[in-house]
Amino acid sequence: MIEVVKIPKKSKKQLDRASEIYAELVKHYPNAYCELNHNNPFELLIATILSAQCTDVRVNKVTPALFKAYPTPYEMAEAPLEELEELVRTTGFFRNKAKSLKESSQTLVDEFDGEVPKTMEELLTLRGAARKTANVVLGNAFGINEGVVVDTHVRRISNRLGLTKEENNTDKIERDLMALFPRESWTDLSHLMIHHGRNACKARLSSPPEHPICIKYGKNCECWKMRGLGSEK
Ligand code: SF4
Known part of the structure; x- marks a missing residue:
């Protein structure tokens, strides 16, 4: 609960x-905005998980190749862990982050029809997503001010x-x-x-x-x- x-x-x-x-x-700062590059809620979720203990600039360097290889939760859930690790290596804590990417994608596929959920409660069920991640996604992908x-x-x-x-x-x-x-x-x-x-x-x-x-x-x-x-x- x-x-x-x-x-x-x-x-x-x-x-x-x-x-x-x-x-x-x-x-x-009239133009302050979310500096994690993304084209959809899934990309923002993944970029935010990668941004833990890492700069947005570094994450933005890594995500183009990552999303080219695995553009949706369906593909990312099936990705070999070692390949995910290699792709996100430079963001730090890469083994743990690669696991979070794979497992959270699997949860999106299994529980949410491949869509990023729009509630705090549901987002917190994803591996690698704490309140901060959920707030980033809710606020910037869905325009929901939850925190x-x-x-x-x-x-x-x-x-x-x-x-x-x-x-x-x-x-x-x-x-x-x-x-x-x-x-x-x-x-x-x-x-x-x-x-x-x-x-x-x-x-x-x-x-x-x-x-x-x-x-x-x-x-x-x-x-x-x-x-x-x-x-x-
Ligand atoms: S601590 Fe930060 S906000 Fe406060 S005066 Fe210094 S630079 Fe400004």
Whole structure:
């Protein structure tokens, strides 16, 4: 049985601040989108499984040959494991990922008539698909805002900008974000934060941030102290 997601309550001040940050993100990254290349829900599902612990750029290099060889779940379910391993080797954890590709394809064939399902509960039955994968597929292939994708960028920025106090538990971070931002923005929110993570709020910062979002909202962020200004309470 699927767990009911309990969304915490946030104060008006927190909601207003989140709304301002969202507007700024949209202003600065108007073209934020899903960077995993795909032509259909199946390709997005497979690309997302491959993107665990790997960059989207690397995944996009691997998927053209993979989808040429095995374009549908029917073909991928029948693929020799060693060939799948070879095709996805450079994405890391390739043995495990190859197994996930084959087994999830088999489940699509056996349980869903070869179609990618449109519910969180069903997507979570696929090997290699956790909540993050399911959110990517639901949001970007079907336009369903079921949750927020919490990847490494979203986790880092949510913490640094004080949108959550939870540092590691991605389910709790997701719930805080779901509480702070309106449902219709959930899919775009993760694209926006990922773009900010790549452009400004990098994991390692070697100089004080100059991005307008950081200047305006990052005053409690650790890296603000690099300016010698201290944190603002
Ligand atoms: S001020 Fe620093 S930590 Fe805060 S969002 Fe900007 S780059 Fe990230």
